[in-house]
Amino acid sequence: MFHVKLVLIRRNGRYPPPKGGEYLQDSSETSSQNRAQLSLCRDFGEAGGKVSRETYIPIEKSRRSVYNIPVMGKVIALFNQKGGVGKTTTCVNLCCAFTEAGRRTLVVDCDPQGQSTSGLGIARQNAAPNTYHVLIEGVPAEKAVVSTPYGDVIPCNRDLFGSGIQLAEAEGRETILREALKPLRDKYDFIHIDCPALLELLTLNALCAADSVLIPVQCEYLALEGLSELMGTLRMIRRTLNPDLEVEGVVLTMYDGRTNLSMQVANAVKKHMKQAVCKTAIPRSVRVSEAPSHGMPVLRTDRSSRGAIAYRLLAEEIMAKNPKPK
Ligand SMILES: Nc1ncnc2c1ncn2[C@@H]1O[C@H](COP(=O)(O)OP(=O)(O)OP(=O)(O)O)[C@@H](O)[C@H]1O
């Protein structure tokens, strides 16, 4: 659910009546938006909603376009504080799958390893401006966007190593990325943030900027232990920094249906996380692990491989949950 803030303007010493009357929006809005929001406010009033000086009107994401309200892209952080579980691989391949499906997609690489950047074919050494410049030097995020055939990217590289110290001194240090991405949110359907494996200020920025978290879980021993720790982290983030943070899904990665271990881990994760587990599991496949050496997602290096098909299915699952507004 999304909320529109309406600021009513006093007329003849009164606020307009809450039902069927005329409501005026902040004059900073364009007139067509103003008209659309007037009708939103009227509909809300007629449906029995109370309107006062400042009212936050709840509106379904899919109905925003009816009222001419800019549709914001969904920001999804790829997060698991465990390393090497498939965050970057999932980020890169989902980006490509969404782009192929006609959804405008941006990857924000927040990992100083810069593997999403190179995985999408960008030479990370010279990539500038990049996430570092956006977070630390205040460069507008749109200036750092690089277009690739697989989707747009805000690249990242070793510049970001050690940025934690600089971030720690900044004002509003956990919300810098959220503020930086605001101007881009209505330009994309999906914004993916590739997080580093550690829970540090960079990751807190990503979790603060995100609407939801997609959690890749590698089908291996101790996966469940890492997952309960991670859910604890998310609860802490919701309590303190981002109360609206949702779980987009848990994706089982590097699944090998021939081994008992993979099946046991998958069953245990499903028992623990229930409907949050995505129906599509990503199979372990050499094609998937080779693709980054070509600077391309596996969806392009081997379109019909099991890994490519799985990532396309996963993208469909996520798109079905987040339908394109009419
Ligand atoms: N489905 C898969 N099949 C085979 N190998 C895979 C698969 N998914 C990921 N890998 C390989 O596993 C390794 C870790 O994947 P990846 O870099 O995506 O994980 P990560 O969670 O982003 O790691 P980090 O925590 O270091 O950022 C990589 O070498 C990648 O190529």
Ligand SMILES: [Mg+2]
């Ligand atoms: Mg990674």
